[in-house]
Amino acid sequence: MTSGIGALVLSGLLAVSPASAAKDYTVLEDVEGFDPNAIKYATPSDQADDNLLLDVVRANGRLVAVGEFGHVIYSDDQGMSWTQAETVPTQVTLTTVAFPSDKVGFAGGHDTTIIKTEDGGVTWERVYHDFEAETPIFGLYFDTPQHGFAIGAFSLVLETNDGGETWEQTDIVDGGEYDYHLNDIFEAKDGTIYIAAEFGNVFRSTDDGESFQAIKTPYEGSFWSGIGLADGSVLVYGMRGNVYRTVDGGETWTKVPTGTKKSFGGGVQLDNGDIILVGLNGAVAYSSDGGESFLTTSRRDREGYNAVADGPEGKIVIFGVPGVKIMPDNAEDAVSQDDVSS
Structure with a gap:
C-alpha cells in the first residue's frame, strides 16, 4: 500500500494553485511540437x-514495485535481486x-496515468491518461481483473468494468461536495472497502464499491494508508505517527500507541501475524499484538519509506527514497543492526 510519501512528494505539486498550474501547462502546450x-x-x-x-505488491510470489520516472521493477527471489520491466509507456x-x-x-x-500488464509486470500498456486534469492517482483497488477503482487528489474516483479499456469518473459520495x-x-x-483520506476522514463501502459512506474518526489530520488484518480488524495510519484501529467495521476507532x-x-501483515509500518525519517514500526501497539525504530539513514513487503526468511523489504532496502522482520534484530537505532 502507498500514498504516505507518495502524497507528501506530491504535496508541492498540489500546493500550486490551479491557476498557476494551468499557466505552466499552457506554456508547455505553446511549445511547438509539444504533445501532452x-x-x-x-x-x-x-x-x-x-x-x-x-x-509494492505481491503477485503469485513475484514482487512488483513502482516509482519515479515510470520505473517498474520485479523480483522473483523475495526482493534479493530486481529486474526492470521491459516496456513501460510512461515517464x-x-x-x-x-x-x-x-x-x-x-x-x-501523475497526470492521471494508469498502465496495465497482462504478463506479470514484464510489459505494460497505457490504458488511461489525462494530462490536463492535473490530478495524480494515489491508490488502486481491483476485486477482479475486470472491475476496479483508481482514486486520487481532490476526491478523484475512476471506475472500470472492462479491465481498464474504459473508465468512468464518479463521486465518492452521491450528492456530497467533498x-x-x-x-x-x-x-x-x-470484503468491506476502505479509503483513507484527509482531515481524519475514512470512506467505507459494504457493497463492492457501488456506494461509499463517509466516516469521521477522532483524528483531524491526514491518513496516508491503511490495511485490513487477518483477525478482521482494520488499521489506518498517517501523519505524526497516528495509527487508529477499528474492530467493528469502522463504527468506532481507537488510537494505537x-x-x-x-x-x-x-504497512504489511506477515504470515506470522506481525504487522510492520514504514514511514518518514527512517521510521519502521513493529507490532506483535495484532496492531494494538507498536514499537518504532529509526533507520540511521533517516530516509523516507513508503511501502513494505515480506522478504526472505527473517527479513522484510522496504521501499522509499533510496530505493529497495532489506532489514530484519522483528524489532529486536532491527535494533541490533548498525543501521537502526531504538
Missing part, C-alpha cells in the same frame, strides 16, 4: 532499484500498483 498525450517510455536503468519507489512518477490476478496488474501515478485527497484504497477481511511523531505511509 504522446507516450514516452521509461528509460532502462541499472539503478532503477536505487531510486524513489513508492509502492511519470508511479505511486501505486495492484494485481487482481497472477498476471494482470495495474499501476497509476474535495479531500483520497490517499489509499484497500479491502478488509470481510506508536511512540513516535513520524508519519507512516505503508
